[in-house]
Amino acid sequence: MRVVVVGAGFAGACAAWMLRERAGAQVTLLERGPSPGGMLRTLATPGGVAYEYGPRVVSVFRGSPDAIPFIRGFVALEERTIYQGTRLMPDWPVVPFPVDRASLARLPCGEAIxxxxAAIREGGGAPGERHLRDYLETSVGPTLTRLAFEGFNRKFWGRRLEDMPADWGRLRRLERIATTGDYRLPSVAPHYYPPGGFNPLFDRMLDGFDLRCGVTVAGVGDESRPIVSTDAGDIEADLVVTTAPIDALCGYRHGRLEWRGYRVEIEERSGAQSPPLGRAPDGVPFAWLYTPWEGTPVCRTTDFGVIHHGPDAPQRGVPSVVLREIVDDAVPMYPVWWEDAKLLRYLEDVVRLPSVVPIGRLGLYKYTTMDSTYAMARRLVDVLDEYLAAGARRRLELLRDVRGDWGN
Ligand SMILES: Cc1cc2nc3c(=O)[nH]c(=O)nc-3n(C[C@H](O)[C@H](O)[C@H](O)COP(=O)(O)OP(=O)(O)OC[C@H]3O[C@@H](n4cnc5c(N)ncnc54)[C@H](O)[C@@H]3O)c2cc1C
Structure with missing residues (x-):
């Protein structure tokens, strides 16, 4: 079977690897960037200091634990202690996130929170269902809702909390912000970083594949056999797995899907200029720091020294990159929840193409992490034969299962 995979990010690389291992497919990957990796590419400053634009750590967030041994088959993973901090207001000190009660007590709002x-604990009821404000105020209280979520929501999602569904909070378990004593979020599972960065993962996973970088796919036709149109000519295949944005692939015929995202500003620091962003009560420096109030366009600041070199990096004064994420809707990072109807129209178009299957964060317009991307690719390969033989309605069901669900 001759397969063309569009995009050589983690989704495309996983699909290519699994299709070759499990189905003996002959796979060509077409990647518009100069190298594989997509969001996972490790970059370097002009001075040669590494940083990532997107992912910081590998963990089991919402996907499959099997992703960890899979990645370890290609690169070593070193455990990192990832603590998050938050500065709830511009002139307040940094506290752990989820908030630590003892640190909170030193803030002007500590007592109110x-x-x-305490009142929520005594009441013992389930979180409210009406909308996200209801969910948050009944699970973390009005003060934390205002300080940690209200301004952030407006600046990043452009939405009031009343306009977001309670499910948004439940799915992300936002109430964990008030969990005492465990500063690890977004995952309580161990976090890992591949020393040397993510690029060797792609070099090894894609070793021996026909990988063509600098090739942009404009669209896929699928009459008797799929034909992939690229800026370097057309390519025929038996199957096309596409991780490119689903709306672009379909020529935006139902309009553009909306995204939220960040551009980044980086600052290279060396030696004594590397003070930590703050420290958790046990002394471990924060790997990143949230600034949730609406008045700053910066959402999060990351210290890659801690992630790349471990918690004593600031003490050792190793060169590091401090990266600030600045709200910018032109960068397609996070899918929004209110695009369900448009996404469905695109999916209905795609399931009518006999031998074309979308996956990945852009292909299925889904918020993913590495573990859920791996799980998505595996589910696709598991149901591929059934998918290719099925009618449009069954294909939609199978795609929902491959995606995980229709939610974001
Ligand atoms: C800010 C941020 C932080 C994150 N942090 C983490 C984290 O800490 N841990 C974690 O596990 N995950 C994290 N993630 C998620 C992780 O980045 C994704 O799950 C993963 O990279 C998705 O891989 P993908 O292949 O689906 O998408 P991408 O990495 O976007 O890959 C898609 C590829 O397709 C190519 N492409 C697109 N269109 C075309 C075209 N027309 N022709 C040819 N090629 C094309 C692109 O160039 C790209 O290389 C983060 C994501 C973001 C945005």
Whole structure:
């Protein structure tokens, strides 16, 4: 079977690798960038200091634990202690996130938050269902809702909390912000970083594949056999797995899908200029720091020294990159929840193409992490034969299962 995979990010690389291993497919990957990796590419400053634009760590977030041994088949993974901090207001000190009660007590709002959390504990009811504000105020209290979520929501999602569904909070378990004593989020599972960065993962996974970088796919036709149109000519295949944006692939015929995202600003620091962003009560420096109030366009600041070199990096003064994420809707990072109807129209178009299957964060317009991307590729390969033989309605069901669900 001759397969063309569009995009050589983690989704495309996983699909290519699994299709070759499990189905003996002959795979060509077409990647518009100069090298594989997509969001996972490790970059370097002009001075040669490494940083990532997107992912920081590998963990089991919402995907499959099998992703960890899979990645370890290609690169070593070193455990990192990832603590998050937050500066809830511009002139307040940094506290752990999820918030630490003892640190909170030193803030002007500490008492109010403690009172509200105690009342919620005593009440013992389930979180409210009406909308995200209801969900948050009944699980972390009005003060933390205002400080940690209200301004952030407006600046990043452009939405009031009343306009977001309660499910948004439940799915991300936002109530964990008020969990005492465990500063690890977004995952309580161990976090890992591949020393030397993510690029060797792609070099090894894609070793021996026909990988063509600098090739942009404009569209896929699928009459008797799929034909992939690229800026370097047309390519025929038996199957096309596409991880490119689903709306672009379909010529935006139902309009553009909306995204939210960040551009980044980087600052290279060396030696004594590397003070930590702050420290958790046990002394471990924060790997990243949130600034949730609406008045700053910066959402999060990351210290890659801690992630790349471990918690004593600031003490050792190793060169590091401090990266600031600045709200920019032109960067397609996070799919929004209110695009379900448009996404469905695109999916209905795609399932009518006999031998074309979309996956990945752009192909299925889904918020993914490495573990859920791996799981998505595996589910696709598991149901591929059934998918190719099925009618449009069954294909939609199978795609929902491959995606995980229709939610974001
Ligand atoms: C800010 C941020 C932080 C993150 N942090 C983490 C984290 O800490 N841990 C974690 O596990 N995950 C994290 N993720 C998620 C992780 O980046 C994704 O799950 C993963 O990279 C998705 O891989 P993908 O292949 O689906 O998409 P991408 O990495 O976007 O790959 C798609 C590829 O397709 C190519 N392409 C697109 N269109 C075309 C075309 N027309 N022709 C040819 N090629 C094309 C692109 O150039 C790209 O290389 C983060 C994501 C973001 C945005």
């Amino acid at each position: 403690e009172r509200e959390l």
